[in-house]
Amino acid sequence: MEGYKPYKKDSDYSYSLGAFPTFEAIKKRPDCVREVFCDESFTEKEKLFDECKKRNIPCRVNGKQVKRLSDKENVFVTAIIDKAAYEKKLDETCGLMADKSHLVLVNPSNMGNMGTILRSCLAFGIHDVAIISPAPDIMNPKVIRSSMGAIFSLRIKYYDSFDEYREFYQKHEVFTFMLDGKKPLSAADAPKPELYSLVFGNEATGLPEEFLHKGTSVIIPESPEVDSLNITIAVGIGLFLFTQGKF
Known part of the structure; x- marks a missing residue:
């Protein structure tokens, strides 16, 4: 894959931007997190990799990917969200x-x-x-x-x-x-x-x-x-x- 591009409504994925929403995605809906990227300068890398490892979520350092998705300078981490997986759980609960x-x-x-x-x-x-x-x-x-x-x-x-x-x-x-x-x-x-x-x-x-x-x-x-x-x-x-x- 060439990498994830900025969001469009017809994309099959979305993403969180920033530490708090990313950790929330990992902890609350790991079923819909495809993978996680962080910048080398992210200060909570150890915690991030640990939380992802617990849930078998791929996690890697890739600052260029983070910057490609964010239009703000102070974003250092992102989780890629699988939209179909997110919606599937809601469908299952009717x-x-x-x-x-x-x-x-x-x-x-x-x-x-x-x-x-x-x-x-x-x-x-x-x-x-x-x-x-x-x-x-x-x-x-x-x-x-x-x-x-x-x-x-x-x-x-x-x-x-x-x-x-x-x-x-x-x-x-x-x-x-x-x-x-x-x-x-x-x-x-x-x-x-x-x-x-x-x-x-x-x-x-x-x-x-x-x-x-x-x-x-x-x-x-x-x-x-x-x-x-x-x-x-x-x-x-x-x-x-x-x-x-x-x-």
């Missing part, structure tokens, strides 16, 4: 867990935001994420890196519409986060259903008006001095309110 609560993202558009949201999900113990298309490619290295490797600990599935998602998960109580939501949320009276789906819309447009009737529409109270919260902040607050007391 998608999201029906007995766990979900986060639902409707038509998100920014890869950095998506990665940050995935990391927040893991931080608050939500391991199942539904993404309603159109949406970014979760296998894009920008998403992997901004998630800090959280993507390797989550179950993530795309759906063509919210209604398609609901066909599979009808027992979940739905909460749609909207600027004109009917129920203000607070730490004192946040709902505590056994199973729920927290639904958030696009960064620029939010959820369409029809989502007022898709479940319980909620709003995060905020100062009138701003028009809305950044989606990553809103998701973080929502996750905190619904999971408070669990950690």
Whole structure:
């Protein structure tokens, strides 16, 4: 092989960039790591080679390969991710867990935001994420890196519409986060259903008006001095309110 080239959506591989997401891939999803490359100057080479050896993952020093994949000077290690192997495990589990609560993202558009949201999900113990298309490619290295490797600990599935998602998960109580939501949320009276789906819309447009009737529409109270919260902040607050007391 001539070497791995910068990511394209139709590639059969992706890659992590940086130490933390690379170690997360190795530890959490070794089944989908083809091989690992690091630069000679990488300060954790011994640990890297040891973790790879434990899992029979090829690991080699090849700084040129790392630089070929990264557009940043401070990246010294990368794991090559086999996309088919990553998706196979999700297919084997038939998608999201029906007995766990979900986060639902409707038509998100920014890869950095998506990665940050995935990391927040893991931080608050939500391991199942539904993404309603159109949406970014979760296998894009920008998403992997901004998630800090959280993507390797989550179950993530795309759906063509919210209604398609609901066909599979009808027992979940739905909460749609909207600027004109009917129920203000607070730490004192946040709902505590056994199973729920927290639904958030696009960064620029939010959820369409029809989502007022898709479940319980909620709003995060905020100062009138701003028009809305950044989606990553809103998701973080929502996750905190619904999971408070669990950690």
